[in-house]
Amino acid sequence: METEIVSDVSERTEAILAAARRMFLGPGRVSMDDLARDLGMSKKTIYRHFPDKQGLMTAVLDRQFGVIERLIADAAREAEGRPFGERLRKFLVAACDGLSAIGAAQLATGRGDAVLRRHVEHRIDAVVYQPLEELFREGQRQGVLTAPPELLGEITRGAVERLLNSRLPSQLNRTAADLFRTTVDTVLYGAIREDHP
Structure with missing residues (x-):
């Protein structure tokens, strides 16, 4: 029973x-x-x-960040052994797809209460930006990147958050993830050496 x-x-x-x-x-x-x-x-x-709406929202968000972690891990497995640029692109696209699906940027920048905003900011940092910074450092150690990892991290963070909060995707009839793919290709690939695999 x-x-x-x-x-x-x-x-x-x-x-x-x-x-x-x-x-x-x-x-x-x-x-x-x-x-x-x-x-x-x-x-x-x-x-x-x-216990309350905040507790429920925290549980919902934690589950969604678990989904994002799995998307990123799957992308990493799929790109294992591939050139750095491909690995980076797969990571970023998986992260942006996951973040856009939950509206994480909107939650982090003003929607909801302050405790939830801090929770979302902390989770985005732990799930996306810290692993991304490690990937950039790895690229620097391999001699693949022409720009400092810290700068690339800030560029990426700004692009992700701006696109997820922008009206541009709806104006162009594209998703934020679609536009982020273009951003990756135009901004970040310019920082990868052409002569390196």
Whole structure:
């Protein structure tokens, strides 16, 4: 009997997380009342699983950052043994695809409360920018990069955050990830030596 109860609680938690992800990471503001109505359950039931809206959002975001980590790891495996430029491009495209899917830049730069913003900033730094900086340092050690890794890190950070917050993707009828691919090709590839594999 206990297994059934645990399974029911786990299924309900999963349903809450799935609905919260769909609703909270979409456009517009969503209240806990909206979420409860969508789920067909009371707010009290939701609060049995999560202490408050902030706790629920943190759980949703942590799951999404786990997805981004997997995307980046898959891209790294796919590019293993390939030239540095290809490895870098796959890393950046995977990261940008994942970040754009959750609206991470918007969350980090003003949407939501201060605690969630700090949480998102911390997670983006840990999941994307720190591994990227290590990849740039590796490129420098290999003699592949013509620019300092720190500068490339700042250029990349600025491009990612700007494109994820920009209206340009919708104006050009492209995704932020599409435009970021172009940015990688035009800005970062200019920093990679042509005479190096």
